[in-house]
Amino acid sequence: MDFLQEFSDPELCRALVAQLVEECTEPFRFMEVCGTHTVAIFRSGLRSLLPDTIIHVSGPGCPVCVTHESEVELYLEMACRRDTVTATFGDLMKVPGAGGSCLKTAQAEGAHVEIVYSPFDALALARKYPDKKVVFLGIGFETTAPTIAATIKMAREQKIDNFLVLSFHKLVPPALRALLDDPEIGVDGFLLPGHVSTIIGLEPYRFLADDYGIPGAVAGFDPLDVLKGLLAIVRMKNEGKPAVTNEYRRAVSDQGNPTAVAIMEEVFEPADALWRGIGSIPGSGLVFREDWKDFDAAAVLGLEQKPAKPLPGCKCGDVLKGKIRPDECPLFKKRCTPATPVGPCMVSTEGSCAAYFKYHIES
Amino acid sequence: MDKLLLDAGSGGLASHRLVADLFLKYFDNPVLAAMNDAAFLEGDPQGRPMAMSTDSYTVDPPEFPGGNIGSLAIHGTVNDVAMLGAEPRWLTCAFILEEGLDMAFLERVVQAMGKAAADAGVIIAAGDTKVVPRGAVDKIFINTTGVGPILVDPAPMGHRAAPGDAVLLSGSVGDHGLTVLGRREGLSFEADVQSDSAALNRVVKDLVTELPEVHVLRDPTRGGLATTLNEIAGQSSTVVRVEEKDIPISPAVVAGCSFLGLDPLYLANEGKLLCFLPEEHCDKALEIMRRHEVGQGAVRIGSVIDPKEATYGRAGQVVLTTNLGGSRLLSMLEGEQLPRIC
Ligand code: SF4
Numbered sequence: 001m002d003f004l005q006e007f008s009d010p011e012l013c014r015a016l017v018a019q020l021v022e023e024c025t026e027p028f029r030f031m032e033v034c035g036t037h038t039v040a041i042f043r044s045g046l047r048s049l050l051p052d053t054i055i056h057v058s059g060p061g062c063p064v065c066v067t068h069e070s071e072v073e074l075y076l077e078m079a080c081r082r083d084t085v086t087a088t089f090g091d092l093m094k095v096p097g098a099g100g101s102c103l104k105t106a107q108a109e110g111a112h113v114e115i116v117y118s119p120f121d122a123l124a125l126a127r128k129y130p131d132k133k134v135v136f137l138g139i140g141f142e143t144t145a146p147t148i149a150a151t152i153k154m155a156r157e158q159k160i161d162n163f164l165v166l167s168f169h170k171l172v173p174p175a176l177r178a179l180l181d182d183p184e185i186g187v188d189g190f191l192l193p194g195h196v197s198t199i200i201g202l203e204p205y206r207f208l209a210d211d212y213g214i215p216g217a218v219a220g221f222d223p224l225d226v227l228k229g230l231l232a233i234v235r236m237k238n239e240g241k242p243a244v245t246n247e248y249r250r251a252v253s254d255q256g257n258p259t260a261v262a263i264m265e266e267v268f269e270p271a272d273a274l275w276r277g278i279g280s281i282p283g284s285g286l287v288f289r290e291d292w293k294d295f296d297a298a299a300v301l302g303l304e305q306k307p308a309k310p311l312p313g314c315k316c317g318d319v320l321k322g323k324i325r326p327d328e329c330p331l332f333k334k335r336c337t338p339a340t341p342v343g344p345c346m347v348s349t350e351g352s353c354a355a356y357f358k359y360h361i362e363s
Numbered sequence: 364m365d366k367l368l369l370d371a372g373s374g375g376l377a378s379h380r381l382v383a384d385l386f387l388k389y390f391d392n393p394v395l396a397a398m399n400d401a402a403f404l405e406g407d408p409q410g411r412p413m414a415m416s417t418d419s420y421t422v423d424p425p426e427f428p429g430g431n432i433g434s435l436a437i438h439g440t441v442n443d444v445a446m447l448g449a450e451p452r453w454l455t456c457a458f459i460l461e462e463g464l465d466m467a468f469l470e471r472v473v474q475a476m477g478k479a480a481a482d483a484g485v486i487i488a489a490g491d492t493k494v495v496p497r498g499a500v501d502k503i504f505i506n507t508t509g510v511g512p513i514l515v516d517p518a519p520m521g522h523r524a525a526p527g528d529a530v531l532l533s534g535s536v537g538d539h540g541l542t543v544l545g546r547r548e549g550l551s552f553e554a555d556v557q558s559d560s561a562a563l564n565r566v567v568k569d570l571v572t573e574l575p576e577v578h579v580l581r582d583p584t585r586g587g588l589a590t591t592l593n594e595i596a597g598q599s600s601t602v603v604r605v606e607e608k609d610i611p612i613s614p615a616v617v618a619g620c621s622f623l624g625l626d627p628l629y630l631a632n633e634g635k636l637l638c639f640l641p642e643e644h645c646d647k648a649l650e651i652m653r654r655h656e657v658g659q660g661a662v663r664i665g666s667v668i669d670p671k672e673a674t675y676g677r678a679g680q681v682v683l684t685t686n687l688g689g690s691r692l693l694s695m696l697e698g699e700q701l702p703r704i705c
């Protein structure tokens with residue numbers, strides 16, 4: 001069924017797994033930062049093939065999962081306003097707020113919510129509903145932020161003045177630093193996200209090796225990419241030469257995509273941001289620059305982020321930091337299932353709890 | 364008259380005209396033409412048990428490459444009846460129509476229903492029409508009920524899946540679901556995919572008459588292949604193991620799904636069937652399925668395993684051997700699939 005056969009060729013994979021078994025002689029904990037990696041590892045069955053020496057922990061790389069409780073509360077409140085149309089990617093629809101409501105329930109109660117496939121679709125909605133404010137929920141990492149910035153620029157060019165963005169974007173490198181500063185994490189190496197790296201290149205990750213002595217490999221999302229990335233990290237460890245390498249050259253250049261970065265930086269600037277389960281991380285969010293504030297939904301609509309309590313019993317923070325496996329959360333598969341999610345990690349298609357629920361075979 | 368008026372649901376002359384000019388034109392058969400309050404069905408000379416199934420159809424958009432809501436309403440119910448090893452013979456159909464509906468569109472729907480019923484060899488024996496004010500329904504809702512004698516004893520049912528059974532699938536999966544989604548969203552891959560909507564009763568008839576050993580027949584409609592396999596594993600308390608590499612999926616569906624972040628194994632099918640039967644009859648069953656156009660792509664995709672002997676998985680679970688040779692759970696669809704962020 002795979003049309004990218006060559007990147008998931010079973011023979012090549014077997015050979016790489018054998019090599020990993022041979023070269024990875026000591027237990028080794030690796031964290032894949034990105035939710036797409038989490039799902040790829042489970043979905044391809046790779047997890048059942050990796051040698052026992054390799055311990056796999058999921059990281060904070062699912063944009064839905066790291067969206068802070070207070071951010072969810074804020075956009076839910078906004079969605080219920082009569083003068084707004086909320087445009088969002090589908091995966092936010094079921095993320096529960098503190099009271100158990102979500103965009104789906106808000107929609108059922110009359111909120112105007114539309115699922116879009118790209119921010120440009122949201123711009124089209126703004127044209128369609130000139131009497132309303134169309135707010136696109138800007139949730140995502142460096143991967144999505146440049147496209148959203150480009151959409152905002154386009155809105156200005158086309159003089160569309162009812163298009164707004166709620167920017168809850170997060171940046172990956174500062175989160176990795178925050179994780180490494182937590183003494184309890186204990187990760188031996190990072191599998192770095194291919195999509196984000198397409199934009200930012202390798203430079204922003206260098207501190208992993210330089211400051212913390214931890215190797216990292218940028219990897220793609222096919223099983224062979226993941227295995228190549230793991231082998232690169234194991235080798236760097238064995239040789240005692242930590243570095244950040246690019247194992248996804250067919251998509252990622254070491255320099256990233258300077259044009260995309262420039263557009264993102266023209267519209268947004270870094271600021272401190274709240275991460276679910278982790279707390280505030282310096283410089284890890286993106287807010288509107290002064291020049292672009294007329295597109296900032298928070299400013300234009302006067303929305304205020306209020307303190308919100310974490311969801312009772314949910315261990316998302318520990319899961320996102322790789323401290324526990326999802327099945328170690330007392331609510332997993334009991335009170336928390338994809339149908340009755342307690343936390344976003346169970347809702348998002350890229351969430352580790354959802355991946356465990358969906359793919360993991362208990363032994 | 365090019366727009367449907369509320370009068371057409373009044374029961375008076377306008378209703379009669381709609382029935383005479385439109386429904387009878389395409390559903391023409393002696394049972395319906397008798398125009399009694401109830402249909403007189405001559406029954407089954409062998410006095411066999413009957414299977415009956417009903418389903419309501421709403422689909423957005425109501426017309427799509429490969430069919431429309433009308434053909435779908437026939438195929439869906441014909442297939443549901445057939446999956447009990449039965450021969451669907453009579454259908455009823457009830458319409459709930461929106462005032463102002465474009466009559467040319469309604470005619471296309473009714474025409475497709477007439478043709479689908481004729482092709483499947485079933486007759487539309489009774490019906491009902493309601494016309495509701497604009498906005499009370501989305502264009503058109505259709506309910507169909509199907510009845511027909513069961514051809515084999517015991518009838519194929521989900522709980523009969525047994526360790527040692529082979530799991531067969533009649534062709535590629537995901538085509539219908541992706542087609543409708545692509546149409547709804549106006550996505551570019553639309554040209555490459557087409558709904559697989561089709562009647563399966565003729566394949567079923569051959570299967571169960573030539574191979575009465577068939578244990579389970581099921582069409583993987585909403586929730587897709589994954590959900591249907593889970594239902595069968597659950598009903599029979601077995602472990603179903605399927606091979607990812609053997610599941611046929613067209614390249615256009617693979618590409619569309621990867622673009623939208625959807626899993627083809629959870630997308631609806633409207634012209635495919637799963638057949639579970641003892642290993643030794645596998646080849647014969649495949650040969651029968653491939654004899655029919657709708658079963659051209661029939662393949663074996665897995666086996667049923669005794670939970671006590673399964674290396675992976677528990678009773679009621681479906682385990683997928685991935686292309687890489689790894690094992691993972693293939694779980695049931697929760698809610699609907701939604702496209703992802705990045
Ligand atoms: S299982 Fe549910 S409650 Fe527990 S960490 Fe995951 S999402 Fe939160």
